Amino acid sequence: MTMEDGTSKSLGSCGDTDDDYDVLQWDTREDCEVRQILDRIADKWSLLVIALLDRRSLRFTELRRTIDGVSQRMLTRTLRQLERDGLVSRTVHPTVPPRVDYELTPLGSTLHATIRALVTWTEEHQNEIAAARAAYDVRAAAEQEAAEREEAERQAVARRALTLPA
Amino acid sequence: MTMEDGTSKSLGSCGDTDDDYDVLQWDTREDCEVRQILDRIADKWSLLVIALLDRRSLRFTELRRTIDGVSQRMLTRTLRQLERDGLVSRTVHPTVPPRVDYELTPLGSTLHATIRALVTWTEEHQNEIAAARAAYDVRAAAEQEAAEREEAERQAVARRALTLPA
DNA sequence: CGGAATCCGCCACGATACTG
DNA sequence: CAGTATCGTGGCGGATTCCG
Numbered sequence: 237m238t239m240e241d242g243t244s245k246s247l248g249s250c251g252d253t254d255d256d257y258d259v260l261q262w263d264t265r266e267d268c269e270v271r272q273i274l275d276r277i278a279d280k281w282s283l284l285v286i287a288l289l290d291r292r293s294l295r296f297t298e299l300r301r302t303i304d305g306v307s308q309r310m311l312t313r314t315l316r317q318l319e320r321d322g323l324v325s326r327t328v329h330p331t332v333p334p335r336v337d338y339e340l341t342p343l344g345s346t347l348h349a350t351i352r353a354l355v356t357w358t359e360e361h362q363n364e365i366a367a368a369r370a371a372y373d374v375r376a377a378a379e380q381e382a383a384e385r386e387e388a389e390r391q392a393v394a395r396r397a398l399t400l401p402a
Numbered sequence: 403m404t405m406e407d408g409t410s411k412s413l414g415s416c417g418d419t420d421d422d423y424d425v426l427q428w429d430t431r432e433d434c435e436v437r438q439i440l441d442r443i444a445d446k447w448s449l450l451v452i453a454l455l456d457r458r459s460l461r462f463t464e465l466r467r468t469i470d471g472v473s474q475r476m477l478t479r480t481l482r483q484l485e486r487d488g489l490v491s492r493t494v495h496p497t498v499p500p501r502v503d504y505e506l507t508p509l510g511s512t513l514h515a516t517i518r519a520l521v522t523w524t525e526e527h528q529n530e531i532a533a534a535r536a537a538y539d540v541r542a543a544a545e546q547e548a549a550e551r552e553e554a555e556r557q558a559v560a561r562r563a564l565t566l567p568a
Numbered sequence: 569c570g571g572a573a574t575c576c577g578c579c580a581c582g583a584t585a586c587t588g
Numbered sequence: 589c590a591g592t593a594t595c596g597t598g599g600c601g602g603a604t605t606c607c608g
Contacts, residue, residue, distance in 0.1 A: 259453045260468065269528040270521055277520075278444030280581080287425045296590055307582055312591065322534025333589045334588085343530055350523040355436055357516040362435040364509055368488025446601075462570055473602050478571060499569045500608085 276321065277351060281306055281314045286340065289324060290348045293339030323347060442487065443517060447472055447480045452506065455490060456514045459505030489513060 277283050284303060288294060294302070300311055315338060318324035323344035329335040340348065443449050450469060454460060460468070466477055481504060484490035489510035495501040506514065 259450070259457075260470075269531065270524045273524045273531070274444050274449065274520070278440050283440065284425070291425075300590095308591070309583090309593095310581065313581095320535050320538040321531050322538075328590095334591090336590065343527060343534070346527070347523065350520055353519050354440075354516055357513065358436045358439045361509060361512070365435065365439070365487050368509070369486055372486040372488075466570095474571075475573095475603085476601060479601090494570095500571090502570060 273321075273347075276317060276323075277347070279314070281310055282318060283351065285311075285314055285318065285338075286323065286344060286348050286351070289338060289340040290345065293337050296336050296338070299338065318344070439487075439513075442483060442489075443513070445480070447476055448484060449517065451477075451480055451484065451504075452489065452510060452514050452517070455504060455506040456511065459503050462502050462504070465504065484510070 277286070281303065285299065288299065288302060296311070296315075299315075300306065300308060303311070306314075315324060315326065319326050322341055324338055325341050327337045327339075329337070443452070447469065451465065454465065454468060462477070462481075465481075466472065466474060469477070472480075481490060481492065485492050488507055490504055491507050493503045493505075495503070
């Protein structure tokens with residue numbers, strides 16, 4: 237089993253002292269739930285798996301084929317974590333060859349619904365972000381060029397001071 | 403400048419072909435906006451910075467002190483990325499010693515609002531998740547122990563077959 | 569004070585091979 | 589088919605040093 241990830245134990249409810257002013261704590265402490273869930277949905281495959289399973293339950297190989305690019309190792313690990321968090325349920329049919337079905341739990345469904353909001357936000361604002369990035373890159377390039385010109389100028393001055401020092 | 407991260411260019415609108423059946427594409431392609439934003443808010447510090455700046459604008463050192471654990475390198479990188487994405491604005495006051503203020507842009511504010519939904523979901527369901535994890539770990543431990551007993555049994559049988567083979 | 573540049577450890581992830 | 593086990597590597601993030 238080896239418990240490869242760092243989650244393991246210490247699920248200490250994150251210490252909500254009073255109101256929601258605990259901005260510092262819910263992200264600083266490693267064992268905080270928010271951090272955990274965030275890492276889960278943000279890792280390379282979890283979100284995609286959740287999105288796919290929201291349509292219908294799927295077998296391991298179906299997921300593997302559909303996702304295209306995932307290694308069997310990562311798919312297994314992803315599914316295990318989702319299962320452990322109660323977001324995905326795993327049903328083994330004792331047939332031969334073996335057959336394993338994965339489906340979203342009710343909890344997983346509500347999470348997917350929540351995530352949709354984030355996806356929607358991204359879709360709605362991707363143009364603004366792209367524009368901001370383009371603008372930033374232009375400014376950065378301009379500043380860089382200015383710095384280089386300034387540097388060249390300084391060197392030119394230094395050279396003149398050397399070539400005619402009389 | 404060196405452009406250390408992999409984002410750089412290629413902001414190719416992710417290819418929304420028809421409806422929302424592009425589940426495969428918006429997460430598989432590296433240059434997809436959803437992936438980018440997700441990686442941003444999920445990285446170790448961005449979310450915390452956004453949460454802090456949502457209250458009021460802050461100086462570099464204020465952020466550094468408040469966050470407690472962040473290296474100046476990572477704080478700088480985080481702020482640069484957020485600035486590039488148009489989520490945070492950076493204002494340099496040409497005083498001595500220099501003073502730099504960071505504040506959330508309107509775009510950044512809307513993102514923070516969206517993220518709050520996710521945080522809320524987590525707060526509401528952290529008990530279920532904790533319970534699911536505990537249950538999973540118990541099952542896993544039980545299975546492990548069962549496997550070990552089975553193994554011990556096999557070895558015991560093998561030993562008997564050797565000690566009295568007459 | 570607010571960075572930039574450099575070096576480095578670590579582990580998440582991928583590729584490969586083996587098992588029930 | 590559905591995994592586990594093992595090894596190699598790229599890149600993230602931390603520590604340190606230097607600069608304007």
